[in-house]
Amino acid sequence: MRKNAREEWQKIQQMDKKSAAVYIWDYYKLWIIGIVTFVFLVFYFISAFLNRPKNTLLHVTMVNFYDNVSKSSDFYKDFIDYSGFNEEEGEVIFDANVFFNLIRPADSKSSYFQKTIAFLEAKTTDAVICEYDNLMGIGAGGRFLDLSDEKVKSIYEKYQDRIVYLESEETGEKVPIGIDISDSPVLARMNGYADKCYIAVSAYTERLDAVEVFIDYLL
Amino acid sequence: MANKSGKAPMTSWEKNQFKWGWIFILPTMLGLIILNIYPIFATVYQSFFKTGDFGRGNIFVGLQNYATMVKDAEVWQSLWNTIKYAIIEVPFSICIALVLAVFLNRKMKGRSVYRAIFFLPMVAAPAAVAMVWRWLYNSQFGLLNNLFGLHVEWISNPKIAWISVAVIGVWSILGYNIVLFIAGLQDIPHDYYEAAEIDGASGVAAFFNITLPLLSPTIFFVLITRVIGAMQVFDLVYMVMDRTNPALPKTQSIVYLFYQYSFNFGNKGYGSAIVMLLLAVILIVTVFQNIGQKKWVFYN
Amino acid sequence: MNIESMETKRKITQIAIHIILIIFSFIMLVPFAWMTLTAFKSATEATQVNPFVIFPSKWLTSAFVRVWNNMSFLLLYKNTLLLIFWRVLCAVLTATMAGYGFSRLEFKGRDAMFNLILFQMMIPSQIFLIPQYVMVSKIGMTNTIFALVFPGIVTAFGTFLLKQAYMGLPKDLEEAARMDGCNIFQTFLLIMAPLARSSMVALAIFTAVFAYKDLMWPLVVNTSSTMMPLSAALATMQGQYSSNYPELMAASLIACVPMIVLYLIFQKQFIEGIATSGGKL
Numbered sequence: 001m002r003k004n005a006r007e008e009w010q011k012i013q014q015m016d017k018k019s020a021a022v023y024i025w026d027y028y029k030l031w032i033i034g035i036v037t038f039v040f041l042v043f044y045f046i047s048a049f050l051n052r053p054k055n056t057l058l059h060v061t062m063v064n065f066y067d068n069v070s071k072s073s074d075f076y077k078d079f080i081d082y083s084g085f086n087e088e089e090g091e092v093i094f095d096a097n098v099f100f101n102l103i104r105p106a107d108s109k110s111s112y113f114q115k116t117i118a119f120l121e122a123k124t125t126d127a128v129i130c131e132y133d134n135l136m137g138i139g140a141g142g143r144f145l146d147l148s149d150e151k152v153k154s155i156y157e158k159y160q161d162r163i164v165y166l167e168s169e170e171t172g173e174k175v176p177i178g179i180d181i182s183d184s185p186v187l188a189r190m191n192g193y194a195d196k197c198y199i200a201v202s203a204y205t206e207r208l209d210a211v212e213v214f215i216d217y218l219l
Numbered sequence: 220m221a222n223k224s225g226k227a228p229m230t231s232w233e234k235n236q237f238k239w240g241w242i243f244i245l246p247t248m249l250g251l252i253i254l255n256i257y258p259i260f261a262t263v264y265q266s267f268f269k270t271g272d273f274g275r276g277n278i279f280v281g282l283q284n285y286a287t288m289v290k291d292a293e294v295w296q297s298l299w300n301t302i303k304y305a306i307i308e309v310p311f312s313i314c315i316a317l318v319l320a321v322f323l324n325r326k327m328k329g330r331s332v333y334r335a336i337f338f339l340p341m342v343a344a345p346a347a348v349a350m351v352w353r354w355l356y357n358s359q360f361g362l363l364n365n366l367f368g369l370h371v372e373w374i375s376n377p378k379i380a381w382i383s384v385a386v387i388g389v390w391s392i393l394g395y396n397i398v399l400f401i402a403g404l405q406d407i408p409h410d411y412y413e414a415a416e417i418d419g420a421s422g423v424a425a426f427f428n429i430t431l432p433l434l435s436p437t438i439f440f441v442l443i444t445r446v447i448g449a450m451q452v453f454d455l456v457y458m459v460m461d462r463t464n465p466a467l468p469k470t471q472s473i474v475y476l477f478y479q480y481s482f483n484f485g486n487k488g489y490g491s492a493i494v495m496l497l498l499a500v501i502l503i504v505t506v507f508q509n510i511g512q513k514k515w516v517f518y519n
Numbered sequence: 520m521n522i523e524s525m526e527t528k529r530k531i532t533q534i535a536i537h538i539i540l541i542i543f544s545f546i547m548l549v550p551f552a553w554m555t556l557t558a559f560k561s562a563t564e565a566t567q568v569n570p571f572v573i574f575p576s577k578w579l580t581s582a583f584v585r586v587w588n589n590m591s592f593l594l595l596y597k598n599t600l601l602l603i604f605w606r607v608l609c610a611v612l613t614a615t616m617a618g619y620g621f622s623r624l625e626f627k628g629r630d631a632m633f634n635l636i637l638f639q640m641m642i643p644s645q646i647f648l649i650p651q652y653v654m655v656s657k658i659g660m661t662n663t664i665f666a667l668v669f670p671g672i673v674t675a676f677g678t679f680l681l682k683q684a685y686m687g688l689p690k691d692l693e694e695a696a697r698m699d700g701c702n703i704f705q706t707f708l709l710i711m712a713p714l715a716r717s718s719m720v721a722l723a724i725f726t727a728v729f730a731y732k733d734l735m736w737p738l739v740v741n742t743s744s745t746m747m748p749l750s751a752a753l754a755t756m757q758g759q760y761s762s763n764y765p766e767l768m769a770a771s772l773i774a775c776v777p778m779i780v781l782y783l784i785f786q787k788q789f790i791e792g793i794a795t796s797g798g799k800l
Binding site: 233235236237239240241242243244246247248249250251253254255256257258259261262315318319322323325327329331333334335336337338339340341342343344345346347348350351354390393394395398399401402403405406422433436437439440443444447451453474477478481482494497498501502505518 | 532533536537539540543544546547548549550551553554557612613614616617619620621624625626627628629632635636637638639640641642643644645646647650651654669670672673674675676678679680683684686687688702703704707714715717718720721724725728731732734753757764767768771774775778779782783786
Binding site for chain 3: 099
């Protein structure tokens with residue numbers, strides 16, 4: 001092996017520059033392409049790892065919401081001011097790129113519904129804002145937190161008069177899952193929902209404090 | 220070979236094959252295990268639970284999901300709908316595509332134009348496809364009824380809706396099958412046809428005696444993957460059938476039902492059980508196809 | 520049989536074939552024609568369901584202009600092409616290798632592994648969405664090209680396709696190569712892989728089309744608008760202006776232009792394949 005390599009090297013050195021280059025390319029192009037790709041991939045992963053998203057402080061999904069909620073929006077800046085969250089520590093994300101209506105489903109909209117379910121189950125999103133039909137539609141799957149739970153006692157007590165219930169078809173049991181936020185002064189300023197809207201807490205979330213701050217901010 | 224009793228030591232050729240064989244399949248297997256096999260086991264595990272309980276945790280129910288499923292008429296109806304769909308989609312899409320691919324593989328004028336046209340539906344916007352078919356099938360303003368002076372409710376009459384859906388299925392899968400068949404046809408050496416031509420065989424005879432046998436590995440591949448694909452039909456049903464459509468119970472597929480349970484009703488345990496049923500059915504069909512292939516698939 | 524009657528017979532067949540192909544071309548073209556015609560209509564005209572208004576009363580190009588100005592197509596093209604490039608590269612590379620291993624080599628564990636491949640194809644893809652998303656988000660790689668490519672790194676479908684392609688190839692070629700002193704890898708790389716080229720092209724076309732059309736995965740994994748591919752951006756647009764069909768169709772038309780160009784390039788490769796191996800009916 002070693003001897004071969006040395007012979008090969010001597011052979012290449014004897015050629016002039018141009019034919020050496022042609023020779024190397026002809027015989028070793030697979031190796032060259034492979035190594036270059038590999039090095040590229042290693043660098044890519046290192047840079048992607050260094051630029052990976054900061055940890056999340058709060059993630060809210062806003063279904064069928066047609067106003068700007070990106071980081072440059074007043075809504076976002078206003079909330080950061082209100083909550084006192086430090087943007088160095090992590091991100092606050094409002095995702096309004098979700099459109100579906102569980103009563104009238106149509107083509108691509110099923111993807112948005114699946115996205116929402118995936119975000120709930122993967123613990124990506126902490127709370128969902130939506131209209132009544134969608135609230136009951138997603139709620140029927142048991143993916144929203146039962147608000148009478150010990151964990152959210154303070155939210156439950158504060159907003160008791162705004163809570164809406166989901167009646168289970170099987171057992172007839174009534175579960176508190178949503179909070180009416182239709183009269184939120186913050187949302188009123190925006191081009192938001194024409195109908196009534198509600199906020200529900202994910203059953204899987206681990207950031208309940210941040211959710212509470214957000215609900216307080218809305219109302 | 221030398222030592223037939225007990226465990227024969229591997230010859231160097233066998234060792235070599237073992238080493239290279241695993242090197243060749245390793246990237247694929249690794250990827251597959253991480254991306255797919257692990258989620259499949261998670262699904263099997265989930266099918267023993269009742270899930271989605273407002274953050275109170277999943278409840279172990281043993282085989283109860285399966286017991287409920289066996290008695291659930293909706294599940295069996297959906298399974299039957301899916302099988303009916305496959306019975307139409309698979310043979311029609313394969314036969315039509317095969318004939319068209321043979322035509323497109325001939326040397327003739329305009330071949331590239333035809334090929335480009337048959338490719339177009341593959342990149343058309345799904346919204347456009349949905350709109351066009353809905354318009355064609357619309358009972359009041361639809362092209363079909365207006366053109367032939369009919370009053371058929373193509374997608375809301377339970378007796379014919381499943382056929383209408385299957386027609387869209389055949390249409391949308393044609394382009395893919397054609398691409399695969401053309402690829403297979405190109406690997407058939409030209410000399411076979413020259414020999415046939417000298418013998419005075421007609422085009423039709425050449426098709427049955429040369430093209431079909433030599434293309435049989437590709438046909439087998441298309442058959443297996445199409446049966447699996449047809450048994451998993453979902454988008455199509457979702458696209459044309461509204462949830463209020465009276466024909467929905469007679470057209471909804473098994474994956475559609477699984478989707479309803481896993482995503483809409485939040486009962487992932489039951490949804491997983493349905494997937495296991497589907498898996499069992501496909502597995503049985505595939506095993507039979509694999510046994511059957513010895514009769515009609517020719518490998519060099 | 521005299522030559523003249525054979526010639527007429529051949530001509531008749533040729534014309535019959537053209538007629539069949541033209542009929543099917545029309546059937547295949549309908550959605551595309553609808554897309555094009557709708558893109559030139561006004562928004563109100565586009566939602567009329569009367570089937571006899573097929574052509575726009577006035578050909579408007581405003582939808583194209585608006586869409587081109589509102590969406591950053593160059594960025595979307597870039598993301599989509601990167602997605603397609605990496606998926607096609609990974610799929611063709613891994614499937615060509617694995618297909619060879621499964622078809623031409625005999626080793627312990629081969630059949631069990633291949634059954635696993637078939638097994639994976641039998642599971643509806645909706646099952647994989649959430650676990651795969653959890654994996655990507657756990658390693659903090661959401662909103663990257665890697666995330667887009669991730670589920671397409673390997674392909675069960677492609678492995679099966681290539682396996683069948685190798686199985687159709689004659690065995691003597693391989694044996695001759697072995698006699699000449701090629702080892703297994705050289706036989707694969709120099710003799711067998713080039714012969715399976717048309718199946719590789721078919722797999723590349725499939726992978727590219729599926730990557731282009733894949734909506735569910737990009738929607739979940741890349742939420743940042745700078746990292747979206749075309750499919751997700753079109754869906755976002757459809758979500759925001761659901762009734763504006765002319766704009767949606769104009770955007771869809773602009774979106775599929777690179778796909779058609781890519782296909783024409785691949786198709787050339789396809790036809791060259793015929794020129795070397797030959798093939799009439």
